[in-house]
Amino acid sequence: MIGRILLSGCAVAVVLSAAPVEAQQVGPTPAPFITTEGQATAEVTPDTATVSLGVVSDRPSATAATSDVAKAAQAIVDQITAEGIDAKDVTTTSIALTPIYPDDVAPARSTSRAPRSFRASTDLSITVKPAARAGAIVSHLVDKGANSIEGIAYTSSQQAKQLDDLKADATRDAMRQAQIYVGALGLRLGRVLEIVPGNTSADTPMMASKMARSTIMAAPAPPIPVEPGALTLRATVSVRWEILQ
Numbered sequence: 001m002i003g004r005i006l007l008s009g010c011a012v013a014v015v016l017s018a019a020p021v022e023a024q025q026v027g028p029t030p031a032p033f034i035t036t037e038g039q040a041t042a043e044v045t046p047d048t049a050t051v052s053l054g055v056v057s058d059r060p061s062a063t064a065a066t067s068d069v070a071k072a073a074q075a076i077v078d079q080i081t082a083e084g085i086d087a088k089d090v091t092t093t094s095i096a097l098t099p100i101y102p103d104d105v106a107p108a109r110s111t112s113r114a115p116r117s118f119r120a121s122t123d124l125s126i127t128v129k130p131a132a133r134a135g136a137i138v139s140h141l142v143d144k145g146a147n148s149i150e151g152i153a154y155t156s157s158q159q160a161k162q163l164d165d166l167k168a169d170a171t172r173d174a175m176r177q178a179q180i181y182v183g184a185l186g187l188r189l190g191r192v193l194e195i196v197p198g199n200t201s202a203d204t205p206m207m208a209s210k211m212a213r214s215t216i217m218a219a220p221a222p223p224i225p226v227e228p229g230a231l232t233l234r235a236t237v238s239v240r241w242e243i244l245q
Contacts, residue, residue: 031193031242031243032242032243032245033193033240033241033242033243034178034181034182034189034240034241034243035194035238035239035240035241036174036175036177036178036181036238036239037174037177037198037236037237037238037239038169038170038171038172038173038174038175038176038177038236038237038238038239039170039173039198039234039235039236039237040166040167040169040170040173040234040235040236041166041232041233041234041235042162042165042166042232042233043230043231043232043233044156044158044159044162044230044231044233045156045228045230045231046131046154046155046156046228046229046230046231047129047130047131047156047157047158048127048128048129048130048131048154048155048156048157049127049128049129049131049133049134049152049153049154049226049228050125050126050127050128050152050153050154050155051125051126051128051134051137051138051149051151051152052093052123052124052125052126052149052150052151052152053123053124053126053138053141053146053148053149053150054073054094054121054122054123054124054146054148054150055068055069055072055073055076055121055122055145055146055147055148056069056119056120056121056147056148057069057072057119057120057121058100058117058118058119059117059118059120060117060118061118062097062099062118062120064118065097065117065118065119065120066097066118066120068120069120069121069122071145072144072145072146072147073122073124073145075144075145076124076141076144076145076146077090077124078144079140079141079143079144080124080126080137080141083133083137083140085126085127085128085137089126089127089128089129090124090125090126090127091124091125092122092123092124093123093124093125094121094122094123095121095122096119096120096121096122097118097119097120097121098118098119098120099115099117099118099119100115100116100117100118100119101113101115101116102116121148123148123150129157131154131226131228132226132228134152134226135223135224135225135226136223136224138152138224138226139222139223139224152226154228154229154231155202155231156202156231159202159231159233162233163200163202163233163235166200166233166234166235167197167200167235167237169235170198170235170236170237171195171237171239174237174238174239175189175239178239178241182241182243187243187244187245188243188244189241189242189243189244190241190242190243190244191241191242192239192240192241192242193240193241193242194238194239194240195237195238195239195240196237196238196239197237198235198236198237198238199234199235199236200233200234200235200236201233201234202231202232202233202234203231203232203233203234
Protein backbone atom coordinates (compact mmCIF):
# COMPACT_ATOMS: atom_id res chain seq x y z
CA MET A 1 0.00 0.00 0.00
CA ILE A 2 1.27 3.44 -0.83
CA GLY A 3 0.10 6.49 1.10
CA ARG A 4 0.85 10.10 0.18
CA ILE A 5 0.52 12.83 2.78
CA LEU A 6 0.31 16.44 1.60
CA LEU A 7 0.48 19.06 4.32
CA SER A 8 -1.31 22.29 3.43
CA GLY A 9 0.92 25.37 3.58
CA CYS A 10 4.16 23.35 3.71
CA ALA A 11 6.32 22.21 0.83
CA VAL A 12 6.46 18.65 2.12
CA ALA A 13 5.62 15.32 0.50
CA VAL A 14 5.87 12.00 2.29
CA VAL A 15 5.50 8.66 0.54
CA LEU A 16 5.44 5.44 2.58
CA SER A 17 5.21 1.96 1.13
CA ALA A 18 4.58 -1.49 2.58
CA ALA A 19 5.32 -4.95 1.20
CA PRO A 20 2.70 -6.13 -1.31
CA VAL A 21 -0.05 -8.35 0.01
CA GLU A 22 -0.95 -10.02 -3.23
CA ALA A 23 1.54 -12.56 -4.51
CA GLN A 24 0.92 -11.66 -8.14
CA GLN A 25 2.49 -8.17 -7.71
CA VAL A 26 5.98 -8.13 -9.18
CA GLY A 27 8.82 -5.62 -9.25
CA PRO A 28 10.76 -3.89 -6.48
CA THR A 29 8.88 -2.10 -3.74
CA PRO A 30 9.27 1.70 -4.06
CA ALA A 31 11.48 3.12 -1.32
CA PRO A 32 9.66 5.48 1.06
CA PHE A 33 10.83 9.09 0.82
CA ILE A 34 10.12 12.62 2.00
CA THR A 35 10.64 15.86 0.09
CA THR A 36 10.91 19.23 1.81
CA GLU A 37 11.63 22.71 0.56
CA GLY A 38 13.96 24.89 2.60
CA GLN A 39 14.34 28.62 2.37
CA ALA A 40 16.52 31.31 3.89
CA THR A 41 16.46 35.10 3.76
CA ALA A 42 18.73 37.87 4.98
CA GLU A 43 18.72 41.64 4.93
CA VAL A 44 22.01 43.34 4.12
CA THR A 45 23.03 46.95 3.74
CA PRO A 46 23.88 47.80 0.12
CA ASP A 47 27.34 49.27 -0.42
CA THR A 48 27.16 49.91 -4.18
CA ALA A 49 24.88 52.26 -6.14
CA THR A 50 24.26 52.28 -9.88
CA VAL A 51 23.07 55.65 -11.15
CA SER A 52 21.43 56.14 -14.53
CA LEU A 53 21.55 59.69 -15.88
CA GLY A 54 22.13 61.60 -19.08
CA VAL A 55 21.83 64.70 -21.20
CA VAL A 56 19.00 65.81 -23.49
CA SER A 57 18.99 68.79 -25.85
CA ASP A 58 16.29 70.15 -28.18
CA ARG A 59 17.68 72.47 -30.85
CA PRO A 60 16.55 73.73 -34.27
CA SER A 61 19.20 71.65 -36.05
CA ALA A 62 20.54 68.14 -35.58
CA THR A 63 24.09 69.50 -35.49
CA ALA A 64 23.31 71.94 -32.69
CA ALA A 65 21.50 69.32 -30.63
CA THR A 66 24.25 66.72 -30.93
CA SER A 67 26.91 69.37 -30.26
CA ASP A 68 25.20 70.38 -27.01
CA VAL A 69 24.96 66.77 -25.89
CA ALA A 70 28.55 65.98 -26.85
CA LYS A 71 29.93 68.94 -24.87
CA ALA A 72 27.85 68.17 -21.79
CA ALA A 73 28.61 64.44 -21.97
CA GLN A 74 32.34 65.12 -22.13
CA ALA A 75 32.11 67.45 -19.12
CA ILE A 76 30.20 64.75 -17.23
CA VAL A 77 32.77 62.07 -18.10
CA ASP A 78 35.59 64.40 -17.01
CA GLN A 79 33.83 64.98 -13.69
CA ILE A 80 33.29 61.25 -13.22
CA THR A 81 37.04 60.75 -13.64
CA ALA A 82 37.72 63.58 -11.17
CA GLU A 83 35.48 61.80 -8.65
CA GLY A 84 37.87 58.84 -8.76
CA ILE A 85 35.43 56.48 -10.47
CA ASP A 86 37.13 53.81 -12.59
CA ALA A 87 36.43 53.81 -16.33
CA LYS A 88 35.15 50.21 -16.11
CA ASP A 89 32.34 51.45 -13.84
CA VAL A 90 30.96 53.83 -16.48
CA THR A 91 28.88 52.63 -19.44
CA THR A 92 27.18 54.58 -22.21
CA THR A 93 23.77 52.92 -22.41
CA SER A 94 22.13 54.94 -25.19
CA ILE A 95 22.69 57.59 -27.88
CA ALA A 96 19.72 58.98 -29.79
CA LEU A 97 18.77 61.72 -32.24
CA THR A 98 15.07 62.24 -33.02
CA PRO A 99 13.34 64.79 -35.26
CA ILE A 100 10.46 66.60 -33.52
CA TYR A 101 7.54 67.56 -35.76
CA PRO A 102 4.86 70.18 -35.10
CA ASP A 103 2.00 68.95 -32.93
CA ASP A 104 -0.55 69.52 -35.71
CA VAL A 105 1.15 67.06 -38.07
CA ALA A 106 -0.32 63.55 -38.05
CA PRO A 107 2.25 60.74 -37.60
CA ALA A 108 1.53 59.37 -41.08
CA ARG A 109 2.40 62.75 -42.64
CA SER A 110 5.30 63.63 -40.32
CA THR A 111 7.99 62.85 -42.89
CA SER A 112 6.40 65.13 -45.49
CA ARG A 113 7.18 68.30 -43.55
CA ALA A 114 10.32 69.73 -42.03
CA PRO A 115 10.84 68.94 -38.34
CA ARG A 116 10.29 71.69 -35.82
CA SER A 117 13.49 70.73 -33.96
CA PHE A 118 15.82 67.85 -33.19
CA ARG A 119 16.24 66.08 -29.86
CA ALA A 120 19.62 64.53 -29.08
CA SER A 121 20.31 62.50 -25.97
CA THR A 122 22.81 60.19 -24.35
CA ASP A 123 22.58 58.15 -21.14
CA LEU A 124 25.23 56.77 -18.81
CA SER A 125 25.22 54.06 -16.15
CA ILE A 126 27.64 54.82 -13.31
CA THR A 127 28.61 52.45 -10.51
CA VAL A 128 29.41 54.30 -7.28
CA LYS A 129 31.26 52.81 -4.30
CA PRO A 130 30.47 53.34 -1.50
CA ALA A 131 26.78 53.95 -2.14
CA ALA A 132 26.71 56.89 0.27
CA ARG A 133 28.65 58.97 -2.27
CA ALA A 134 25.93 58.71 -4.91
CA GLY A 135 23.95 61.81 -3.91
CA ALA A 136 26.93 64.16 -3.94
CA ILE A 137 28.26 62.73 -7.20
CA VAL A 138 24.90 63.11 -8.95
CA SER A 139 24.76 66.75 -7.84
CA HIS A 140 28.23 67.37 -9.26
CA LEU A 141 27.21 65.80 -12.56
CA VAL A 142 24.08 67.97 -12.72
CA ASP A 143 26.40 70.97 -12.34
CA LYS A 144 28.32 69.69 -15.37
CA GLY A 145 25.26 69.39 -17.59
CA ALA A 146 23.29 66.26 -16.71
CA ASN A 147 19.59 67.10 -17.05
CA SER A 148 17.97 63.66 -17.07
CA ILE A 149 18.10 61.31 -14.07
CA GLU A 150 16.44 57.94 -14.66
CA GLY A 151 17.00 56.30 -11.27
CA ILE A 152 19.37 54.63 -8.85
CA ALA A 153 19.67 50.95 -7.87
CA TYR A 154 21.57 49.36 -4.99
CA THR A 155 23.54 46.13 -4.65
CA SER A 156 26.04 44.53 -2.28
CA SER A 157 29.61 43.83 -3.36
CA GLN A 158 29.48 40.66 -1.23
CA GLN A 159 26.20 39.49 -2.72
CA ALA A 160 27.57 36.29 -4.33
CA LYS A 161 29.06 35.05 -1.05
CA GLN A 162 25.98 36.10 0.90
CA LEU A 163 23.74 34.13 -1.45
CA ASP A 164 26.04 31.08 -1.16
CA ASP A 165 25.68 31.25 2.63
CA LEU A 166 21.89 31.42 2.25
CA LYS A 167 21.90 28.34 -0.01
CA ALA A 168 23.56 26.39 2.82
CA ASP A 169 21.06 27.81 5.32
CA ALA A 170 18.15 26.83 3.04
CA THR A 171 19.48 23.28 2.80
CA ARG A 172 19.71 23.03 6.58
CA ASP A 173 16.15 24.36 6.79
CA ALA A 174 14.97 21.59 4.45
CA MET A 175 16.70 19.01 6.67
CA ARG A 176 15.19 20.50 9.82
CA GLN A 177 11.69 20.22 8.39
CA ALA A 178 12.24 16.67 7.20
CA GLN A 179 13.52 15.59 10.62
CA ILE A 180 10.46 17.09 12.31
CA TYR A 181 7.99 15.14 10.17
CA VAL A 182 9.93 11.88 10.10
CA GLY A 183 10.76 12.04 13.81
CA ALA A 184 7.09 12.52 14.68
CA LEU A 185 6.40 9.18 12.99
CA GLY A 186 9.23 7.40 14.81
CA LEU A 187 11.24 7.09 11.57
CA ARG A 188 14.69 8.25 10.45
CA LEU A 189 16.14 10.02 7.44
CA GLY A 190 18.26 7.93 5.11
CA ARG A 191 20.16 8.79 1.94
CA VAL A 192 19.66 12.02 0.05
CA LEU A 193 17.92 10.99 -3.18
CA GLU A 194 17.67 14.35 -4.91
CA ILE A 195 18.64 18.00 -4.47
CA VAL A 196 16.92 20.60 -6.64
CA PRO A 197 18.29 24.13 -6.21
CA GLY A 198 15.58 26.77 -6.26
CA ASN A 199 15.68 30.43 -7.13
CA THR A 200 18.07 32.86 -5.54
CA SER A 201 17.02 36.49 -5.62
CA ALA A 202 17.92 39.93 -4.41
CA ASP A 203 15.12 42.42 -3.92
CA THR A 204 17.12 45.45 -4.96
CA PRO A 205 16.00 48.82 -3.61
CA MET A 206 15.56 51.13 -6.59
CA MET A 207 14.64 54.77 -6.63
CA ALA A 208 13.22 56.06 -9.88
CA SER A 209 13.63 59.73 -10.48
CA LYS A 210 12.85 62.05 -13.34
CA MET A 211 14.42 65.45 -13.72
CA ALA A 212 12.90 67.95 -16.08
CA ARG A 213 14.70 67.76 -19.38
CA SER A 214 15.63 71.41 -19.54
CA THR A 215 18.61 73.69 -19.28
CA ILE A 216 20.42 73.33 -15.97
CA MET A 217 20.55 76.46 -13.82
CA ALA A 218 23.92 78.08 -13.28
CA ALA A 219 23.73 77.79 -9.49
CA PRO A 220 25.46 74.64 -8.14
CA ALA A 221 23.03 71.86 -7.31
CA PRO A 222 22.89 70.94 -3.60
CA PRO A 223 23.82 67.36 -2.67
CA ILE A 224 20.89 65.02 -3.26
CA PRO A 225 20.13 62.89 -0.17
CA VAL A 226 19.96 59.18 -0.97
CA GLU A 227 19.01 56.33 1.37
CA PRO A 228 19.98 52.80 0.24
CA GLY A 229 17.69 51.01 2.70
CA ALA A 230 18.07 47.23 3.02
CA LEU A 231 18.68 44.58 0.37
CA THR A 232 16.68 41.36 0.88
CA LEU A 233 18.41 38.18 -0.32
CA ARG A 234 16.60 34.84 -0.70
CA ALA A 235 17.53 31.26 -1.49
CA THR A 236 15.41 28.10 -1.77
CA VAL A 237 16.14 24.40 -2.28
CA SER A 238 14.11 21.18 -2.53
CA VAL A 239 15.64 18.02 -1.02
CA ARG A 240 14.37 14.43 -1.16
CA TRP A 241 15.44 11.87 1.46
CA GLU A 242 14.96 8.17 1.78
CA ILE A 243 12.99 7.22 4.90
CA LEU A 244 14.33 4.48 7.16
CA GLN A 245 11.87 2.41 9.21
